[in-house]
């Protein structure tokens with residue numbers, strides 16, 4: 399079973415959380431969402447990651463994104479651990495819910511299991527997985543990092559901006575793109591369509607093949 403991946407509709411999971419019972423579809427409510435798992439509470443790398451996500455929560459909210467954490471610990475553990483995350487993070491509050499998955503069912507459903515990590519009783523634990531969900535409830539981007547490697551939240555923000563740019567303007571973003579830089583016109587857009595889409599103009603690179611497929615536009 400490949401499990402939840404890009405293009406799939408996220409299941410409407412129901413779970414206890416630090417914000418009470420959560421029904422995922424009600425919580426997302428037509429917004430973008432980022433659901434991210436961590437291997438376990440009271441662990442060092444996870445503390446730095448969830449602290450950084452708390453620090454960026456307002457920036458995600460400005461982009462219309464709901465955040466949801468998840469691990470196999472219970473709600474009481476999450477609630478106790480949040481005090482450490484906030485203290486580490488200079489008092490910045492963890493305002494997003496963290497779901498409890500003590501039976502390890504949600505992490506399977508959401509394709510977040512780390513095959514190489516087990517808890518002390520030999521049970522599967524989550525990887526550092528992250529799914530970006532679009533307003534249509536479909537997975538737009540996924541990644542799974544091992545427990546040893548903390549995620550780069552600046553990269554998460556960058557790819558979110560790329561996804562939102564692509565959804566709004568029907569463009570792609572090239573290698574190492576950053577917000578504000580030129581975007582790429584997708585290959586399935588003809589030059590006539592591109593003239594309509596980008597009345598301010600676009601640049602076609604002159605490459606040896608003369609195929610004219612590498613086109614940049616500012617949007």
Ligand code: BEZ
Nearest residue numbers: 437438441442443444545
């Ligand atoms: C950590 O967050 O530091 C961590 C968690 C599980 C395994 C290894 C590291």
